[in-house]
Amino acid sequence: MSDPLIITVAGIGAELTKENTPYLPVTPDEIVEEAIRVFNLGARIFHLHVRDDQGKPTCDPQRIKSIIDRIRQKVPMILQVSTGGAIGDALEDRLNTLEAGSEMGSLTLGSVNFGNDVFLNTVPIITALAQKMLDKKIKPELEIFDTAMMEEAQILLKKRLIKSPLHINIILGGPGWLSATVENLEFILKKMPAGSSWSASGVGRGQLTMIEYAIIHGGHVRTGLEDNIYRSKGVLAKGNAELVGQVVELARKHKRKIATPDEAQKILGIKM
Ligand code: KMH
Numbered sequence: 001m002s003d004p005l006i007i008t009v010a011g012i013g014a015e016l017t018k019e020n021t022p023y024l025p026v027t028p029d030e031i032v033e034e035a036i037r038v039f040n041l042g043a044r045i046f047h048l049h050v051r052d053d054q055g056k057p058t059c060d061p062q063r064i065k066s067i068i069d070r071i072r073q074k075v076p077m078i079l080q081v082s083t084g085g086a087i088g089d090a091l092e093d094r095l096n097t098l099e100a101g102s103e104m105g106s107l108t109l110g111s112v113n114f115g116n117d118v119f120l121n122t123v124p125i126i127t128a129l130a131q132k133m134l135d136k137k138i139k140p141e142l143e144i145f146d147t148a149m150m151e152e153a154q155i156l157l158k159k160r161l162i163k164s165p166l167h168i169n170i171i172l173g174g175p176g177w178l179s180a181t182v183e184n185l186e187f188i189l190k191k192m193p194a195g196s197s198w199s200a201s202g203v204g205r206g207q208l209t210m211i212e213y214a215i216i217h218g219g220h221v222r223t224g225l226e227d228n229i230y231r232s233k234g235v236l237a238k239g240n241a242e243l244v245g246q247v248v249e250l251a252r253k254h255k256r257k258i259a260t261p262d263e264a265q266k267i268l269g270i271k272m
């Protein structure tokens with residue numbers, strides 16, 4: 001039988017603005033309220049990007065920490081800082097996000113085109129982020145955009161830069177990435193190190209395809225406005241809660257139980 005389902009919400013991102021969708025949480029108050037709202041619907045991990053007072057992405061660990069502390073005072077949600085930051089962020093800034101006191105951090109295992117830009121993750125960048133997570137006992141969520149990135153996970157395991165059991169999020173369908181098809185997802189999953197927990201996510205139209213596959217096949221899921229701002233073709237989701245609601249409906253349809261906070265921590269090997 002499958003483990004209970006862990007829902008991750010990537011609710012903010014670094015590239016979106018209120019012009020893309022007015023429902024994007026941007027201020028600290030909006031982010032804290034949104035995290036609590038989706039936790040109460042069943043989300044257990046919040047993938048956290050933070051903005052400054054002008055709404056621009058920032059890696060400032062104090063600002064991130066104050067948001068984490070406020071969420072923690074209210075709900076036992078696992079906080080996952082983005083170490084990817086925004087396109088072009090310096091490694092030093094990306095490393096600083098790991099000073100904010102989160103249980104998890106994202107760790108992308110290779111470079112990828114990102115629209116007209118490049119999301120740069122050279123081997124030295126990956127190594128520095130992985131080493132810091134290891135030193136600080138922060139659980140990485142490995143972000144896999146393409147097959148070679150799953151092979152990089154095997155390399156990092158051999159170098160002892162990451163430890164089993166891994167937690168892996170496969171994210172497909174963004175601009176310039178591998179497309180969000182079941183065929184691509186299944187091919188990548190075949191290369192996943194044994195014993196890993198995994199989730200699937202898709203950008204834009206591919207979001208629900210990836211999520212439903214994962215629900216049926218024992219994976220976990222990531223949803224949220226960072227990946228997709230629409231609830232259906234041309235209709236904006238009025239916040240992350242609507243996207244989480246879609247996941248909860250699919251879980252019900254496929255008789256998959258939603259993880260409690262304790263179950264999510266146990267599956268991920270996290271103690272809060
Ligand atoms: N904003 C992207 C360039 C992550 O959070 O780790 C990187 C990103 C991935 O969002």
Ligand code: ZN
Pocket residue numbers: 010013014047049082084226
């Ligand atoms: Zn992100």
